[in-house]
Amino acid sequence: MTNRKATLTVDGESPIELPILKGTRGQDVIDISSLGSQGYFTYDPGFSATAACQSDITYIDGAKGVLLHRGYPIEQLAEKSDYLETCYLLLEGQLPNAQQKTEFETTIKYHTMVNRSIEQFISGFRHDAHPMAMMCGVVGAMSSFYHDSLDITNQQHRTISAHRLIAKIPTIAAMCHKHFNGQPYMYPDNSLSYSENFLHMMFGTPCERYKIKPAVAKAVDRLFILHADHEQNASTSTVRLAGSSGANPFSCIAAGIAALWGPAHGGANEAVLVMLNEIGHEDNIAEYIAKAKDKNDPFRLMGFGHRVYKNYDPRATVMRESCNEVLEVLGLENDPLFRLAKKLEKIALEDEYFVSRKLYPNVDFYSGIILKALGIPVEMFTVIFAVGRTVGWISQWNEMITNPYRIGRPRQLYTGADTRDYVPVDKRQ
Ligand code: ACO
Numbered sequence: 001m002t003n004r005k006a007t008l009t010v011d012g013e014s015p016i017e018l019p020i021l022k023g024t025r026g027q028d029v030i031d032i033s034s035l036g037s038q039g040y041f042t043y044d045p046g047f048s049a050t051a052a053c054q055s056d057i058t059y060i061d062g063a064k065g066v067l068l069h070r071g072y073p074i075e076q077l078a079e080k081s082d083y084l085e086t087c088y089l090l091l092e093g094q095l096p097n098a099q100q101k102t103e104f105e106t107t108i109k110y111h112t113m114v115n116r117s118i119e120q121f122i123s124g125f126r127h128d129a130h131p132m133a134m135m136c137g138v139v140g141a142m143s144s145f146y147h148d149s150l151d152i153t154n155q156q157h158r159t160i161s162a163h164r165l166i167a168k169i170p171t172i173a174a175m176c177h178k179h180f181n182g183q184p185y186m187y188p189d190n191s192l193s194y195s196e197n198f199l200h201m202m203f204g205t206p207c208e209r210y211k212i213k214p215a216v217a218k219a220v221d222r223l224f225i226l227h228a229d230h231e232q233n234a235s236t237s238t239v240r241l242a243g244s245s246g247a248n249p250f251s252c253i254a255a256g257i258a259a260l261w262g263p264a265h266g267g268a269n270e271a272v273l274v275m276l277n278e279i280g281h282e283d284n285i286a287e288y289i290a291k292a293k294d295k296n297d298p299f300r301l302m303g304f305g306h307r308v309y310k311n312y313d314p315r316a317t318v319m320r321e322s323c324n325e326v327l328e329v330l331g332l333e334n335d336p337l338f339r340l341a342k343k344l345e346k347i348a349l350e351d352e353y354f355v356s357r358k359l360y361p362n363v364d365f366y367s368g369i370i371l372k373a374l375g376i377p378v379e380m381f382t383v384i385f386a387v388g389r390t391v392g393w394i395s396q397w398n399e400m401i402t403n404p405y406r407i408g409r410p411r412q413l414y415t416g417a418d419t420r421d422y423v424p425v426d427k428r429q
Pocket of ligand 1: 264265266268292293299300301302303304305306307308357359362363364
């Protein structure tokens with residue numbers, strides 16, 4: 001809170017004073033919560049000027065290209081931390097000491113297996129079910145398996161649910177992939193790290209262990225770190241809204257997965273690959289760049305631009321490094337699709353249209369390429385985003401539950417019919 005106030009005057013009536021709130025960083029926020037009782041609602045479709053909550057977790061400055069988790073720059077976390085440590089940071093508010101780190105890793109490993117009935121549950125889906133459809137269903141169904149941790153007022157229950165979600169989501173994601181491919185499910189191997197274990201469950205088979213390349217495991221770990229949280233985006237806001245009714249965490253995360261599925265959110269990395277395949281050859285780049293610039297053509301360069309970042313997305317800088325490393329380690333630098341992607345990146349970075357509009361490659365451009373290089377089918381791209389984002393969702397949900405909150409209930413500007421009398425069917429035109 002500051003001593004500053006905003007004043008709203010409507011049609012010359014006596015002014016309404018509105019307090020101005022100040023965060024640690026970022027824009028000041030005008031507190032309009034008293035307006036409802038004074039007879040007014042505010043109108044902000046898409047919430048582009050509305051802070052729906054207070055949060056201590058993540059800070060973004062889109063103009064400067066800054067992303068902080070609990071105060072730590074994303075670049076430092078991506079370089080020096082690992083995914084599970086970042087999970088602890090997001091959940092607990094500080095980095096773990098050595099003992100806390102080991103204990104947390106052990107706890108997560110303890111929870112990696114899923115109830116056997118979940119296997120039957122996944123097997124019940126059509127062989128070609130989209131993995132995101134399976135994820136929405138199975139994660140929601142987790143609340144029917146873990147009754148012992150559903151009391152949201154009990155701190156221990158909330159903690160166990162958070163650990164179960166972080167530990168089991170990769171197992172469920174890999175099972176969805178296996179179901180899609182008609183291969184047997186792979187059990188987790190707790191001697192491996194979080195990202196190694198995910199690769200093992202995705203690509204191993206009971207007949208042949210998957211040989212994990214350290215650089216590949218590192219790239220996957222980074223990818224999870226870079227997707228871990230991103231403030232009050234659509235899926236996180238969905239999780240908070242669902243949670244504000246008192247729903248259990250598994251159903252709230254299932255709601256978040258549903259929101260993530262859309263192409264305007266988590267689906268963009270898939271769109272990058274579709275676009276690269278459509279361009280098809282380096283010789284066609286100029287034609288597609290011209291299409292992207294043409295106002296009469298709906299085509300946009302997928303993986304370029306961002307609603308919040310009007311500077312380089314700091315996650316994209318790190319992801320670009322990982323992308324180059326992965327292509328080198330896997331010997332794919334000369335693969336035509338990846339050469340096409342690199343050439344497109346170079347041309348767009350130098351083109352006046354993209355430079356003047358600050359349309360830099362975003363995190364999805366590089367994550368799409370990395371995932372493709374790892375042999376992950378495009379249907380799984382958004383699932384992998386969901387695996388990384390689970391900790392952000394559950395941290396934000398937990399933050400809401402442990403602070404004063406009310407059920408989320410937006411109002412509306414009604415534009416429908418005015419009151420009218422019911423007409424019996426035989427009298428209707
Ligand atoms: N290709 C070509 N032109 C573009 C692109 C693009 N990818 N993105 C924006 N522009 C142009 C717009 O036509 C507009 O031009 P104008 O000023 O001459 O009219 C200008 O750049 C500003 O664009 P806006 O639409 O105002 O930018 P906005 O912030 O609304 O959109 C968005 C951001 C949706 C991400 C957009 O850049 C886009 O569609 N990108 C491609 C899809 C994509 O990669 N999405 C992933 C985002 S990252 C994430 O969600 C994790």
